Amino acid sequence: xxxxxxxMSMSFDGFIAGPNETPDNGLGDxxxxxxxxxxxxxxxDRGVTRPRGVNGQIxxxxxxxxxxxxxxxxxxxxxxxxxxxxxxxxxxxVARGEPGLDVTSWPLVSYVDDVTEAMTRAKEAAGxxxxxxxxxxxxxxxxxxGVLDELELHVVPVLFGQGRRLFExxxxxxxxxxxxxxxxxxxxxxxxxxxxxxxxxxxxxRSITVDGEEVEFSEGFGDLHTRVYEETLAGRGxxxxxxxxxxxxxxxxxxxxxTPSDVVLRHPMLAxx
Numbered sequence: 001x002x003x004x005x006x007x008m009s010m011s012f013d014g015f016i017a018g019p020n021e022t023p024d025n026g027l028g029d030x031x032x033x034x035x036x037x038x039x040x041x042x043x044x045d046r047g048v049t050r051p052r053g054v055n056g057q058i059x060x061x062x063x064x065x066x067x068x069x070x071x072x073x074x075x076x077x078x079x080x081x082x083x084x085x086x087x088x089x090x091x092x093x094v095a096r097g098e099p100g101l102d103v104t105s106w107p108l109v110s111y112v113d114d115v116t117e118a119m120t121r122a123k124e125a126a127g128x129x130x131x132x133x134x135x136x137x138x139x140x141x142x143x144x145x146g147v148l149d150e151l152e153l154h155v156v157p158v159l160f161g162q163g164r165r166l167f168e169x170x171x172x173x174x175x176x177x178x179x180x181x182x183x184x185x186x187x188x189x190x191x192x193x194x195x196x197x198x199x200x201x202x203x204x205x206r207s208i209t210v211d212g213e214e215v216e217f218s219e220g221f222g223d224l225h226t227r228v229y230e231e232t233l234a235g236r237g238x239x240x241x242x243x244x245x246x247x248x249x250x251x252x253x254x255x256x257x258x259t260p261s262d263v264v265l266r267h268p269m270l271a272x273x
Contacts, residue, residue: 002123003149004069004142006133007062008166009034010153015163016136023077028163034156058154065089066126069118069142074135076100083109086132090125092118094138115141119148136166144171151177 010016011034018028027034037055050056068085072095075081083106085091091109093099103109112118115138122131133139133148142148153166197203207216231237 002066002126002128002130004119004123004131004133004147005065005150005152006139006142006148007058007152008136008139008154009037010155010166011158011160011163012155013159013161014165014167015160016166017164018160019162021164026077030160031163033158034154037154037156058152061130061152062132063087064129065132066129067092067122067131068134069094069115069122069131069138070134071095071136071138071141072100073137080106080109083107085134090122092122094118094141116145116147136164139166140170143175 008016016031016034017026018031018033021028021031032039038051038059050059063086065086067089068091070085070091070093072093075091075093075095076099080101080103081091083091083103088108093109093111094113094115095111096113099111103111110121112121118138119131119142133142139148139151193203193205195202195205202218204218205216206218207214209215228237
């Protein structure tokens with residue numbers, strides 16, 4: 001199912017642009033620092049290239065969008081991206097009044113005066129793919145209207161102190177968010193256990209947290225391999241076609257090179273590499 005997703009780079013103190021933001025200085029002073037993870041030079045006119053590692057995965061997610069929803073303040077200062085932002089997907093611009101650009105030769109661009117209508121039309125156009133939401137103003141409108149499904153914030157380790165904040169000007173109400181991304185840890189290090197292991201008592205820990213509730217299932221795995229061998233010898237084991245997908249997945253994981261990354265989503269053990 002299609003979802004409306006905001007992808008936004010933000011400083012650690014919540015700014016999406018530096019101070020002294022003008023039409024000729026769209027990201028404010030030093031604002032290009034927020035986008036160096038995908039634009040090493042910080043300059044859009046030099047083109048966007050896919051970064052390596054986890055940054056590349058995030059880049060792929062953004063580029064796989066099926067439609068774009070943007071505000072006038074994002075779309076028009078960028079000269080409407082020439083009428084095409086993501087390789088031929090529809091662009092819906094949320095704005096009241098007539099366009100500030102000549103869009104008559106851009107069939108992909110539609111101006112809509114209501115954010116809910118824009119999101120609905122964008123989802124219909126995107127089909128099974130997600131809708132990329134572009135711009136702080138339209139984000140605040142969508143949050144207030146309850147039509148923004150996901151926020152993916154790329155928090156850059158820098159403090160701006162001044163500039164433009166993403167969530168400035170929201171109404172005085174608490175909006176509860178759900179964590180959308182799943183993180184996991186698989187480790188054989190005793191130091192990663194949430195307790196001091198005692199030989200012969202308890203040396204393993206397994207748990208899963210769903211909707212904030214943790215369920216532990218550490219017990220019952222002690223004789224797992226023995227039982228598997230017994231079932232196999234008795235003719236009740238998995239056959240090769242059943243096991244092949246798991247074997248092939250394990251093979252690919254073992255042969256995949258480790259890619260250095262400065263993104264927090266990486267496995268904790270990669271920090272030591």
